[in-house]
Amino acid sequence: MPIYEFQCQECGETFEELVLGGRVEGIRCRKCQSEKVRKLMSACGFKSEKGFVSSVSSGACSGCAGGTCSTCH
Ligand SMILES: [Zn+2]
Numbered sequence: 001m002p003i004y005e006f007q008c009q010e011c012g013e014t015f016e017e018l019v020l021g022g023r024v025e026g027i028r029c030r031k032c033q034s035e036k037v038r039k040l041m042s043a044c045g046f047k048s049e050k051g052f053v054s055s056v057s058s059g060a061c062s063g064c065a066g067g068t069c070s071t072c073h
Contacts, residue, residue, distance in 0.1 A: 001018065002018065002019045002020065002022070003016055003017070003018050003019070004017060004019050004024075004039050004040070005039070006024075006027060006029075006039055006040060007038055008029035008031065008032065008034055008036065008037050009034070009037065009038060010032050010034040010036050011029060011031050011032045011034070013029050013030065013031040013032070014040070015029070015031075024039060
């Protein structure tokens with residue numbers, strides 16, 4: 001899953017976002033809605049994915065972890 005961790009340049013908030021097709025434009029800070037966010041390269045991996053899966057466990061299948069793939073419905 002293309003889940004990356006971002007950090008807001010405005011307020012310093014860090015958050016994880018699902019990035020489809022490598023597109024990061026349009027991603028905003030969850031706290032202040034600023035678009036000045038940068039991708040944290042070191043965090044794009046398994047640690048983030050585990051946290052993401054546990055937070056959206058309802059409705060998600062093992063294939064997509066987000067409840068949005070074709071096998072979920
Ligand atoms: Zn922010």
